[in-house]
Amino acid sequence: MTSFAPATTQQRDLLPQELLRTEPIEDLLETASLYLHIPFCHTRCYYCDFNTYAGILPLREPYVRALLHEIELAGLQARHPDGTPRRSRTIFFGGGTPSLLTVAQITRLLDTCRQAFALDSEAEITLEANPGTLSQEQLVGIREAGINRLSMGAQSYDAALLQKLGRIHNPDEITQAVQFARAAGFTSINLDFMFGLPDQTMQHWRETLDRALDLHPEHFSLYSLIIEEGTPFHQWVAEKRITPGDEDLCADMYEYADERLRAAGYINYEISNWALPGHHSRHNLTYWQNLPYIGMGAGASSFFGKKRYTDERDPQAYIKRLKSDEIPVIESESEEVDQAQAMSETAFLGLRTAMGLHLPTFERRFAQPFAQFVGDRLHIVDEAGLLEQVGDWLRLSQRGRLLGNEVFLRLLPD
Numbered sequence: 551m552t553s554f555a556p557a558t559t560q561q562r563d564l565l566p567q568e569l570l571r572t573e574p575i576e577d578l579l580e581t582a583s584l585y586l587h588i589p590f591c592h593t594r595c596y597y598c599d600f601n602t603y604a605g606i607l608p609l610r611e612p613y614v615r616a617l618l619h620e621i622e623l624a625g626l627q628a629r630h631p632d633g634t635p636r637r638s639r640t641i642f643f644g645g646g647t648p649s650l651l652t653v654a655q656i657t658r659l660l661d662t663c664r665q666a667f668a669l670d671s672e673a674e675i676t677l678e679a680n681p682g683t684l685s686q687e688q689l690v691g692i693r694e695a696g697i698n699r700l701s702m703g704a705q706s707y708d709a710a711l712l713q714k715l716g717r718i719h720n721p722d723e724i725t726q727a728v729q730f731a732r733a734a735g736f737t738s739i740n741l742d743f744m745f746g747l748p749d750q751t752m753q754h755w756r757e758t759l760d761r762a763l764d765l766h767p768e769h770f771s772l773y774s775l776i777i778e779e780g781t782p783f784h785q786w787v788a789e790k791r792i793t794p795g796d797e798d799l800c801a802d803m804y805e806y807a808d809e810r811l812r813a814a815g816y817i818n819y820e821i822s823n824w825a826l827p828g829h830h831s832r833h834n835l836t837y838w839q840n841l842p843y844i845g846m847g848a849g850a851s852s853f854f855g856k857k858r859y860t861d862e863r864d865p866q867a868y869i870k871r872l873k874s875d876e877i878p879v880i881e882s883e884s885e886e887v888d889q890a891q892a893m894s895e896t897a898f899l900g901l902r903t904a905m906g907l908h909l910p911t912f913e914r915r916f917a918q919p920f921a922q923f924v925g926d927r928l929h930i931v932d933e934a935g936l937l938e939q940v941g942d943w944l945r946l947s948q949r950g951r952l953l954g955n956e957v958f959l960r961l962l963p964d
């Protein structure tokens with residue numbers, strides 16, 4: 551059985567208490583975070599493989615009606631045995647481009663969530679939005695409807711790079727969208743940026759972060775470009791028309807961003823996410839703590855009732871199924887999550903976060919100590935200095951953060 555090396559760095563002590571404090575696991579396992587998928591975009595970005603479509607905007611209203619129906623059905627299904635509605639701590643409107651919905655549509659969706667689930671009065675309610683699709687009036691409307699966090703796909707502050715990605719906005723529209731959001735009363739804003747882009751230099755990356763930091767967003771999500779099969783980028787890489795940034799450049803960009811954001815007061819609480827104190831994404835922490843969530847809308851995934859399942863992907867087929875009162879889950883994509891799998895997933899997801907895995911919570915949840923569960927599977931990576939233990943928490947060491955996959959692979963069920 552492995553016992554883990556004590557921490558040699560102090561970074562963990564810098565984490566604010568709110569990230570370490572959590573409700574009892576028994577209570578959290580009784581909740582369900584809600585994800586609503588909105589699969590509309592003006593155009594498809596060249597790197598995107600999300601379940602989203604251009605050219606189907608006329609489907610918006612029938613789609614919203616279908617989604618309202620699914621929320622009602624899911625709310626009924628998720629009720630406790632005594633008939634009380636399931637508690638929900640977060641709602642996330644993702645896409646696609648949820649900001650392509652009207653204020654009235656977003657309001658109806660939120661009202662239905664409130665009726666079907668017991669939404670916390672302080673619930674975090676996020677809407678993904680794309681600069682270039684947001685008006686001041688719309689932002690005021692969605693803030694009044696109850697959206698209290700905005701997540702914007704900014705991606706780069708370089709106009710040429712934005713064009714190469716197939717994005718519809720320009721850099722000034724990022725600034726304008728944040729200014730509109732502030733004027734509308736948003737006090738929690740995330741900006742997404744990408745690195746490792748074709749032709750992106752360190753200088754581009756520095757300028758992007760400088761301009762972004764001038765806006766004082768509360769949260770950053772920084773992702774390296776992944777070339778997904780079936781996208782135009784995949785084909786262009788094969789044809790050698792574009793070359794993404796190599797591994798070394800990506801590592802340098804990541805390290806630069808981490809240093810820059812930490813110096814500005816942000817906490818790197820998950821591999822790709824940085825937040826000012828109090829502004830970590832509670833919804834995303836639901837995923838990383840392997841807690842239950844119910845995804846609704848075309849292609850949305852759920853983890854609820856010890857099952858993982860996915861909804862019908864095609865928006866037209868999704869609408870049709872709900873018109874005939876059919877639950878839109880694809881049966882072939884529904885799987886029971888057994889105890890061993892749940893333990894592996896909980897460990898792997900927890901280790902992605904800066905806090906790491908809380909060992910007593912793991913033991914309470916699965917009635918087995920983590921050390922007993924892993925046996926000597928992590929011995930090699932622990933010897934290599936990829937893991938460290940601080941009090942009750944097990945986390946990746948500084949070196950382990952760069953080589954996380956070595957650890958994660960060893961946590962897969964046999």
Ligand code: SF4
Pocket residue numbers: 590591593594595598599600602645646647680703
């Ligand atoms: S806006 Fe987002 S979801 Fe839509 S195509 Fe671009 S990357 Fe994909």
